[in-house]
């Protein structure tokens with residue numbers, strides 16, 4: 001129906017970043033089309049995220065038994081971890097249809113009112129990047145979520161009147177990469193909040209095995225381990241690297257993805273054994289070689305690598321922090337000992353001025369929203 005649905009479907013939501021970097025967690029337009037072929041269709045097909053998966057299964061089963069739509073669901077976590085996939089799975093597990101839109105696409109509350117009044121009984125409304133929804137639309141959403149009712153304002157100025165409109169009971173599934181930016185009243189209206197975690201290498205290997213089977217790629221165990229290790233804990237990146245490695249295997253080898261083929265292909269695409277790409281390494285090199293390990297402000301760092309500060313902050317840093325290579329301190333960015341070692345540089349005598357920051361990489365899966373909200 002209205003424009004917002006269409007816009008979200010084309011994947012404009014995530015902007016351009018996805019097309020440029022092999023290890024960007026964002027998806028470009030073309031990639032979204034490929035991705036839809038690889039999406040799991042049921043909770044049993046959905047790999048990893050044991051906690052969210054199990055809790056969600058209970059929520060859905062309870063709702064089915066009661067014959068009522070389940071509580072509204074908020075899925076939070078970094079891009080590429082399966083939030084959209086889960087929203088679609090919720091729809092298919094409930095046997096209802098899913099309407100998709102995104103926060104930035106809902107500019108006016110009228111757009112949202114139209115969407116809500118078009119929902120069928122029990123439908124799922126998926127709003128991606130829900131923290132970016134315009135404030136008037138958000139206020140309209142409160143009443144819709146709570147009472148399945150919206151006030152449609154007719155007219156302008158002092159003569160405007162609000163006409164209450166009943167809507168069908170529905171389930172809102174909101175996804176956010178920045179849970180910290182969600183307002184309290186909106187967050188409180190979700191009955192279930194699922195915090196998505198980065199995937200373990202073994203889980204990514206399962207994702208890769210499944211995708212390889214769907215794409216008809218001959219992927220060996222060692223080849224899959226090589227790709228999984230460089231995928232930054234993110235299924236979207238794992239699937240993308242698999243496609244790049246497959247191309248290489250078909251053109252430069254016999255089509256089989258072995259460890260050697262994966263290594264050669266990923267070297268060609270500038271993805272190193274930790275999953276760092278050229279820009280990540282440029283940031284680390286600037287920090288270590290030009291600024292003596294820091295502390296240095298993010299804007300200075302961005303100028304040094306010829307990038308926008310937001311790119312450095314949102315694309316490179318979350319992973320560098322998670323990998324234990326970079327620390328954010330009140331005085332600026334600092335390279336950890338692991339960063340010096342990763343670049344093959346001798347760690348400076350006297351240690352690193354990190355204060356209380358640890359140089360150990362955090363346990364896999366322990367990355368938190370804080371990294372993304374910092």
Ligand code: ADP
Nearest residue numbers: 035038039047079080081082083084085235236
């Ligand atoms: P998000 O909405 O969090 O950005 P998506 O749901 O769009 O992430 O997932 C990105 C891609 O990763 C999809 O193509 C999907 O097939 C794949 N994917 C994500 N999570 C899983 C999973 N648990 N099992 C299998 N594939 C997954």
